[in-house]
Amino acid sequence: MNQFWVFVRKEMWHILRDKQTLFVLLGMPVAQILIFGFALSNEVKNSKIAVLDLSKDQITQQLIERIDASKYFDLEENLTSPKDIERIFKKGKVKLVLVFENNFDKNLQHTHEAIIQLIADGTDPNVGTTLISYASSIINDYQKELFGNQLILYSIKPEVRMIYNEQLKASYNFVPGVMAMVLLLVCALMTSIAIVKEKELGTMEVLLVSPLNPFFVVISKSIPYLIISILNIVSILLLSYYVLKVPIKGNLILLMGVSILFIITSLSFGLFVSSTTRTQTAAMFGTLIGLFMPTLMFSGFMFPIDNMPWPMQLLSNLIPSKWFFIIVKSVMIKGLGILAIWREVLILLGFTVLMLFISIRKFNKRLDIA
Amino acid sequence: MFSIECNGITKSYTAKKQSVLALNDISLQVHQSEIFGLIGPDGSGKTSIIRILTSLILPDAGNAKVVNCDVVKDYEKLRTLIGYMPGRFSLYQDLTVEENLQFFASIFNTSIKENYYLIKNIYQQIEPFKKRKAGELSGGMKQKLALSCALIHNPVVLFLDEPTTGVDAVSRIEFWEMLKELKGKGITIFVSTPYMDEASLCDRIALIQSGSIMSIDEPQNVIQQYKGELWSIIAQNRYQLMMDLKSWERVHSAFSFGENIHVSFKLSEISTDQIQQYLTEKGHDRIQIVKIIPSIEDCFMQLMIRK
Numbered sequence: 318m319n320q321f322w323v324f325v326r327k328e329m330w331h332i333l334r335d336k337q338t339l340f341v342l343l344g345m346p347v348a349q350i351l352i353f354g355f356a357l358s359n360e361v362k363n364s365k366i367a368v369l370d371l372s373k374d375q376i377t378q379q380l381i382e383r384i385d386a387s388k389y390f391d392l393e394e395n396l397t398s399p400k401d402i403e404r405i406f407k408k409g410k411v412k413l414v415l416v417f418e419n420n421f422d423k424n425l426q427h428t429h430e431a432i433i434q435l436i437a438d439g440t441d442p443n444v445g446t447t448l449i450s451y452a453s454s455i456i457n458d459y460q461k462e463l464f465g466n467q468l469i470l471y472s473i474k475p476e477v478r479m480i481y482n483e484q485l486k487a488s489y490n491f492v493p494g495v496m497a498m499v500l501l502l503v504c505a506l507m508t509s510i511a512i513v514k515e516k517e518l519g520t521m522e523v524l525l526v527s528p529l530n531p532f533f534v535v536i537s538k539s540i541p542y543l544i545i546s547i548l549n550i551v552s553i554l555l556l557s558y559y560v561l562k563v564p565i566k567g568n569l570i571l572l573m574g575v576s577i578l579f580i581i582t583s584l585s586f587g588l589f590v591s592s593t594t595r596t597q598t599a600a601m602f603g604t605l606i607g608l609f610m611p612t613l614m615f616s617g618f619m620f621p622i623d624n625m626p627w628p629m630q631l632l633s634n635l636i637p638s639k640w641f642f643i644i645v646k647s648v649m650i651k652g653l654g655i656l657a658i659w660r661e662v663l664i665l666l667g668f669t670v671l672m673l674f675i676s677i678r679k680f681n682k683r684l685d686i687a
Numbered sequence: 688m689f690s691i692e693c694n695g696i697t698k699s700y701t702a703k704k705q706s707v708l709a710l711n712d713i714s715l716q717v718h719q720s721e722i723f724g725l726i727g728p729d730g731s732g733k734t735s736i737i738r739i740l741t742s743l744i745l746p747d748a749g750n751a752k753v754v755n756c757d758v759v760k761d762y763e764k765l766r767t768l769i770g771y772m773p774g775r776f777s778l779y780q781d782l783t784v785e786e787n788l789q790f791f792a793s794i795f796n797t798s799i800k801e802n803y804y805l806i807k808n809i810y811q812q813i814e815p816f817k818k819r820k821a822g823e824l825s826g827g828m829k830q831k832l833a834l835s836c837a838l839i840h841n842p843v844v845l846f847l848d849e850p851t852t853g854v855d856a857v858s859r860i861e862f863w864e865m866l867k868e869l870k871g872k873g874i875t876i877f878v879s880t881p882y883m884d885e886a887s888l889c890d891r892i893a894l895i896q897s898g899s900i901m902s903i904d905e906p907q908n909v910i911q912q913y914k915g916e917l918w919s920i921i922a923q924n925r926y927q928l929m930m931d932l933k934s935w936e937r938v939h940s941a942f943s944f945g946e947n948i949h950v951s952f953k954l955s956e957i958s959t960d961q962i963q964q965y966l967t968e969k970g971h972d973r974i975q976i977v978k979i980i981p982s983i984e985d986c987f988m989q990l991m992i993r994k
Contacts, residue, residue, distance in 0.1 A: 323793040327782065334781045519777035523836075526741045526771040528763075529794050682762070684743040 320529060324537040328511070332541050342507065346499040346549045347556060353491040354561040362388060364448055366413045367405050369396040372421035376463075380433075383459055384415070389451045402436065412438045413448045492557045493645035494618030496550065496576065497638040498609070501583050503546050505608050508539045508587030509600040517596055522684060531682050535591070539584045546580045547573075566652030575648065575662060579641040582665050583608075585672035586637070592679040612638040637668045690844055690875040691717035691740060693751035698735055698744070709735045711898045713749070717877060717891075722870050724889030725879040726983070732898040733879035734774060737848045740877065741771045754843050767795070770842030772833050774849045780822030784813055784832055787821050788839060795840030805872065806835045809865050827858030834865065838874075845869065847878040851885065863888045883984035894987050901990040906983060913981040913989060915939070918962065919947040922971040931969045942988055949985055 332339055366384070370377050385392040393411050396402065405411050416434040418424065425431040435452055437445035512535055515521040524534055550573065557563040565572065586608060594600045613619055615633035622633050633639050640661040647653040647661075655662070696713040699706045710732045717723040725733050738744045740753055742762035751758045756765040778787045788810070792799050803810075813828050813835070821832060830850060837845060847866075851859045863885065866876055870890075878889070886892045886906050893903045902909055922928040925948070932941040932950055939953045950962075959976045966974050981989075 320794050320796065323790060327779070327786075327790050330782055330786065331779070518780075519773055519775040520779065522743060522773045523771060523777050523791075524794070525743055526766050526769065527791075527794050528767040528796065683745065684738060 321533060321537050324529075324534065325540045328538050328541045331511070332545070342503055342545055343548065343552070345502070346495065346553045349495045349499065350492070350553055350556045350561070353495060354557075363391050364389060364412045364444075365393040365410050366390050366415065366448075366452075367394045367396050367402075367411045368392060369399065369402060369414060369416045371419045372417045374420075374422035376422040376425060376431075377417045380417075380456065380459055381415070384452060384455050387451070387455055389448070406436075406438055409438075412444060413452065415452065491618065492553065492561070492563050493642050493649065494616065496553055496645060497579070497612055497616055497618065497641050499549050499553065500546050500576070500580055500641075501586075501604075501608055501612055501638060503549060504539070504542055504580050504583030505587040505590065506601065506604040507545075508542050508584055509590040509594070509604055510597050511538050511542075512588070512591035513594055513597050513600040525682070525684065532677060532680055535588060535676075535680065539587065542587075543577075543580055543584065546583075547577065550576045550580075563650070565649050567648035568654065571655060572645070572648050575641070575644050575658070575665075578662065578665055578669070579637070579644075582637050582641075582669045582672070585669045585676065588676040589672045589679075592676045592681070611636045615639060616642045618642055637665055640664045688719070688755070689716045689752075690719045690721075691715070691723070691751070691753050691877060693736075693740065693749065695749035696736070696739060696746045696751055697748040698732075698739065698746050709898050710739075710746070713895075713898075713900055715893055715900065715903055717875060720870055720873045720875055721890040722866055722876045722878065722888070724886055724892040725877070725895060726881075726883060726886050726892050726987070727879075727895035728881055731895045733881075733895060734848055735898075736895075737771075737846050737877070737879060741769060741846050742766060767840075768843045770837040770840065770845040772837040772845075772847045772850055774852065776829050776833060778821045778829070778833055778836060781820060783818050783820055784824070785817040787832060788835055791836040792839045797840050799839065802839055802841045805841055805869075806838050808868060809838075810835045826854050827861075830854055830858065830862065831865075834862075838869070842874065844875040844877060847876065849879055849881065851880060851882065859885075883982065883987060886983040892983070894983075894990060896987070896991055896994070899994075901994065902986070909983060909986050910981055913986050915951050916957075917979050917981045917985055918950045918952075918959075919944070919977045919979045920950055920962070920966075921947055921973075921975040922966060923973045924971065927969075928966070928971060931966065931971070935965065940988065940992055942985075944984075949979070949981075949988075951989070 332342075368381055370381065381392065384390050390413070394405060396405065396414070399416075402414050402416070405414065414436045416436065418432045418434075421431045421433070433456065435449050437449050439445045515524065515534075515538075525531060554565065554572075558565055587604070590600055590603045590607070594603055615622065615629070615636045616638040617633070618638075622630055622639070625633070644658045644661045644665075647658050651657075692715075694714045696710055697708075698710040699708045701707075713732075713736060715723075725736060727733055735744070739746050740751055740758060742758045742765050745759060753765055754768050756762075756768065758765060779790070782790065788799055792802075809831050813824070813831050816824065816828065821829065824832065834847075834850070837847075851862055854862065859882075866878065866888075870876060880886075886909075889906065891903065891905050892909065894901045894909070902912070904912070920928065920932070925943075925946075929941060929943065929948055932938050932948060937952050937957065939951045941948055941950045943949075959978070962976050963974060
């Protein structure tokens, strides 16, 4: 056992002395969270809108004020005639126009139905849908306040409603994605490189001619990366909770537990790569192309899996990150417990056991030379 | 009982679907606490033999025992008994001298203190730099550190793969001194080298060429087995001299040795005068002809041609 810890300590020295790599390993999740959270957000904020108020009564005024006051919308212009709508869209500045019908207040009081038209710029369908749903939810809120618990009569029906992300916050989606990416990079990539490095530098030769169990060597090399990965999860969760305000609805211990499981899955993939490659470059390409690219494409983080043709959907089942992504979304954002995710957890466990088994079988107690 | 014993070891590698025979029927025995030198040019199979004896690779045929452990079956026990210093510098460049030594001591379940007496003379020379990173050491110091690391667990047999390649002349002499000292402590040393001049420093040598052993004996016996006489010849025009000697039907072989050309003749009954006469006829100037005792390299060349 003493040998084991001596080896782990040596591995820590390697990592701690390579300041640049260490900085990248610990800084990468922070940078990714902040970049995805702020710079690459596809949320819509401060969109310019125009209003054509044909009624000009108390209700419409209040509603316009309410919409203008929200952080999503800025009232750019009050239009006076329907002809202006096309003109203002052509200028391209305004993305959404609200049209209140004549006698809005009166219609609402008497016929219990008033019409408000939401016209969105459809050139970017995602932005258009988002704006419409934002506006609809503001209008709905206002209605509820207006009528209290009375029978609610919808003046318009909201087109979209997101159950778990009422404001369509993108950060809800990318936090699990970034977690999967970072853990995969640190565990699979760094572990496989660290092991192959010993082969490439020739130190493996000396280690093999020693009483150390070779598989021991490999396991102890992955311990420091396990520690770094746990630090990374903590920093990702802290940042997303305090800076990006993504709530952690589920059980924190369960979340950490499944994350550690995924770390071990990634480590076992790293071991697998290192047992099949001989150079650091090969190990790097192996992990990037074999694990990292599929994670980006098939985990559901960047592209929805439901939109893919069925062969791709089948293929996506082979990507462990897909299952981790589902687990984190369920636990962290939907607040579900172990009962909801046991199937995914079992799949990850299966991957881990399989990979470890293959790596142990393939692991060479001797020198592998072509 | 022999420290190392191998019989009929054969090994071939497959590269680009072609099988290359690296070792052909290698048999040798090494006595306890002797310095055994494996001498041959690059690519002759030295590293393959050492890797088979250290259980790093498997032979295709034949068997080998090191300290009575079979290199295939008893590799786990074997690995606790031997020390190995590969041809490439293989220590951790980013760890200090002391950390490297400590690390290798602890993976062999021992401590620097326990076996310090063994490495004292070697390690003392690099001890002033013990806080320096291994990657920042000079070639000679790296070699001393590597040797210390290979010795720290007090191995029964020490395998050194080309330990003096790329090391300066002074360090090389020092290194052989250290090996002699270790031999005095009862360690069997199996060393490979491409430098023929180091052969005389070994107790016994094996000359290896293209995967086959040409001769195994004590260095002076190898020299005694040289067939015929050897002449060292110098003339002003070295190139022309070589051409003329090679085209002379009485010459058996002619090799360039620095400034000189070492020549052996098919019939030994040749005198200095006869050589002098032939070369003068060919128009050579400032001719010097000396009969010499062959070196290991001369023996190597002769054995190579005979094959």
